Amino acid sequence: MSPQASSNPVKLRGHGFQPRVVPWMSWAFVAGVLAVWGGGSRLGWIDELMLPSPQRVGASLVELVASGEIWGHLAASLQRIAAGWALGFAAGLALGVLVGVSSLSRSVGLPLVAALFPIPKIALLPLFILWFGIGEASKVATIAFGVFFPTVVSTYAAVDSVPRSLIRMGQSFELGPRAIVAKILLPGALPGVLAGARISVSIALILVVAAEMIGAQKGVGALILTAGHLLQTDRLIAGVVILSLLGLVLGAALDRLERRLLRWR
Amino acid sequence: MEIEAQHISHAYGELEVLDDLSFRVPNGRVAAVVGPSGCGKSTLLRVLGGLIEPREGRVDTVGERGRSCLNPLTFVFQDFALLPWRTVAGNVALPLEAHALSRLERDEVANEALTRVGLEGFADAFPAQLSGGMQQRVGIARALAVRPAVMLMDEPLSALDSQTRHLLRDELVRLWEELDVTTVLVTHDLAEAVAVADEVIVLSRRPARLRAVVPVQIPRRDRAAQAAAMAGLEQSLWELVRDEAVEADREIG
Numbered sequence: 001m002s003p004q005a006s007s008n009p010v011k012l013r014g015h016g017f018q019p020r021v022v023p024w025m026s027w028a029f030v031a032g033v034l035a036v037w038g039g040g041s042r043l044g045w046i047d048e049l050m051l052p053s054p055q056r057v058g059a060s061l062v063e064l065v066a067s068g069e070i071w072g073h074l075a076a077s078l079q080r081i082a083a084g085w086a087l088g089f090a091a092g093l094a095l096g097v098l099v100g101v102s103s104l105s106r107s108v109g110l111p112l113v114a115a116l117f118p119i120p121k122i123a124l125l126p127l128f129i130l131w132f133g134i135g136e137a138s139k140v141a142t143i144a145f146g147v148f149f150p151t152v153v154s155t156y157a158a159v160d161s162v163p164r165s166l167i168r169m170g171q172s173f174e175l176g177p178r179a180i181v182a183k184i185l186l187p188g189a190l191p192g193v194l195a196g197a198r199i200s201v202s203i204a205l206i207l208v209v210a211a212e213m214i215g216a217q218k219g220v221g222a223l224i225l226t227a228g229h230l231l232q233t234d235r236l237i238a239g240v241v242i243l244s245l246l247g248l249v250l251g252a253a254l255d256r257l258e259r260r261l262l263r264w265r
Numbered sequence: 266m267e268i269e270a271q272h273i274s275h276a277y278g279e280l281e282v283l284d285d286l287s288f289r290v291p292n293g294r295v296a297a298v299v300g301p302s303g304c305g306k307s308t309l310l311r312v313l314g315g316l317i318e319p320r321e322g323r324v325d326t327v328g329e330r331g332r333s334c335l336n337p338l339t340f341v342f343q344d345f346a347l348l349p350w351r352t353v354a355g356n357v358a359l360p361l362e363a364h365a366l367s368r369l370e371r372d373e374v375a376n377e378a379l380t381r382v383g384l385e386g387f388a389d390a391f392p393a394q395l396s397g398g399m400q401q402r403v404g405i406a407r408a409l410a411v412r413p414a415v416m417l418m419d420e421p422l423s424a425l426d427s428q429t430r431h432l433l434r435d436e437l438v439r440l441w442e443e444l445d446v447t448t449v450l451v452t453h454d455l456a457e458a459v460a461v462a463d464e465v466i467v468l469s470r471r472p473a474r475l476r477a478v479v480p481v482q483i484p485r486r487d488r489a490a491q492a493a494a495m496a497g498l499e500q501s502l503w504e505l506v507r508d509e510a511v512e513a514d515r516e517i518g
Contacts, residue, residue: 165342168311168316169342172314172338172340173407173411183348262350263391265349265393
């Protein structure tokens with residue numbers, strides 16, 4: 001470089017690393033997958049029994065809906081999810097808040113959760129069948145149990161994450177312990193509790209299918225298992241698609257709830 | 266109402282924080298507490314407000330509280346400590362919910378406090394929508410809503426940018442002219458201390474001992490006009506604090 005003054009444009013170095021979702025790319029990908037799948041089936045590259053064409057899966061879905069058969073299965077699964085999730089969530093929320101505020105509950109509750117959380121809950125279904133019988137109660141109990149522990153953990157973590165300065169603030173303004181829990185800790189923990197609900201709903205979905213595969217006539221899990229036994233792979237995959245849609249719908253419902261309750265963010 | 270600290274000592278485990286502090290802030294006066302960073306100023310304020318029990322010593326409020334006073338000792342916090350899920354009005358109403366007031370009275374008192382700090386029209390906003398200065402105005406309105414006799418302010422302007430800090434400082438000065446509220450204000454900003462206080466309580470580094478109580482004689486509303494005198498006062502405070510600040514700065518752990 002010569003010592004004389006020279007003028008050079010500053011090179012832009014700050015581009016990239018800002019990923020975002022481009023809708024047409026997403027749709028193009030879905031269309032691409034369906035095209036490859038459908039094309040492969042038509043050309044005979046994909047065995048119709050192992051993986052039926054998207055058209056046949058679609059036809060199966062339509063038939064399940066048109067014949068009304070699907071509603072019985074969906075209703076059975078949804079009832080189990082609703083009962084099991086509500087029970088497990090309510091109990092988990094209660095214990096989670098207690099662990100979040102009291103030393104006694106924390107001393108007792110945390111070792112309990114640590115010991116029982118890692119058990120794959122479906123392993124307890126045979127025991128629950130002995131206790132509660134083969135009917136609904138054992139399935140509901142399995143789901144409730146599976147939902148309970150992650151709810152405890154996410155709730156007490158959410159309560160812990162409420163800034164202590166807010167509690168001191170409440171105390172300085174002479175709010176009593178109950179008012180501090182109701183007006184500061186619970187609303188402050190709500191975002192974490194809702195994030196936990198998202199996880200526990202998907203756990204409930206896993207467990208309901210697993211439980212229905214072990215002993216049920218009705219339910220999406222039973223539908224899938226029976227279709228498998230009969231080598232009706234189109235029905236089987238239709239059942240899987242139903243589960244995917246069910247998960248999406250439940251997730252979207254939680255999204256809406258979250259946006260309403262966490263408007264202040 | 267006066268607030269009086271007698272022989273306050275405090276420690277966190279082995280770490281001694283406050284060492285035999287005694288002082289008295291007369292009725293309606295504003296006392297600024299200054300000292301090197303980490304010297305225990307905020308701990309002192311929490312002791313004064315009954316949020317921490319000191320190892321030794323006692324704190325008394327002396328005198329009659331006003332008839333409408335609901336809570337004699339209230340706080341204004343450095344980080345505002347607003348509930349993000351409550352609106353501005355909801356935040357100001359929070360301390361009123363600890364007292365037996367009808368909904369109507371509560372709204373009335375909260376509105377009055379909002380108006381006093383210039384927050385009319387912001388009642389339905391959420392804290393996250395407001396600037397730092399507006400958020401701290403909510404914090405001040407909340408502290409005033411219960412008609413305190415003593416207001417304890419923990420670095421109330423430190424989280425604000427310097428222009429906002431000046432604006433809010435002027436507003437506080439106006440509030441103190443209007444209201445008869447004894448105030449203890451912790452700050453690390455010596456210029457702020459001399460601008461707002463009737464007296465400056467100077468602490469040593471940790472464990473904090475009382476080094477001096479420096480009165481500021483110039484009337485608050487004349488201070489802006491007497492820049493030279495204020496600068497001189499600030500300089501003399503700096504000389505009191507400087508050596509200790511240097512040592513505190515070089516401390517490990």
